[in-house]
Amino acid sequence: MDNRELINKCKKNNREAQSELFYAYRDKLFSLCLKYCKNYEEAEDILHDSFLTIFKKINQYNFKGSFEGWMKRITINKAIDHYKNDFNKNVPLKEELTSNINIDTQIFNFSIDELLAFIHELPSQYRLVFSLYELDNYSHKEVAKMLKISEGTSKSNLHRAKILLKTKILAQNDYQKKMAVSNG
DSSP, rough: OHHHHHHHHHTOOOOHHHHHHHHHHHEEEHHHHHSSSHHHHHHHHHHHHHHHHHHHHHHGSSOOHHHHHHHHHHHHHHHHHHHOOOOOTTOOOOOOSSSSOOSSHHHHOOOOOHHHHHHHTHHHHHHHHHHIIIIIOOHHHHHHHHHTTOOHHHHHHHHHHHHHHHHHHHHHHHHHHHHHHHHH
């Protein structure tokens, strides 16, 4: 069944079509959720909430533009809604974290899962801005509009997210070097 036919059946609340749509897109949308969540459980919750909204609003999709893009936008908005309360809280940062951290040209041996784990550990507002800007290529203007913050706040949160990530990466790299020496 092609996408248009599948979407039309979903618009008629056809459970088999909804199931087919879910299984066709769940992995892509789950990967998207993981970029915005602290852990798999939160990502699963947001994925399910997203599909509920997709099925509820599927009649609004008028076959203009990418259907996958339409679903991704709903999923990102669900992730943002999930963290709106956290986003408005002020997260204190130690002064030393706001200083520039220079990383010498080094080779880091981290898997994608390890890097995602570092991103998941970021405070919610930093993780959201980092993911939207760096991973999904939204501009600061778009991020600000989506999160209802100023562009300056978006830039500041991105900067702080990068500092925290650099700190985590450097600490993990130092740990790996020490382990290699002690095991060597």
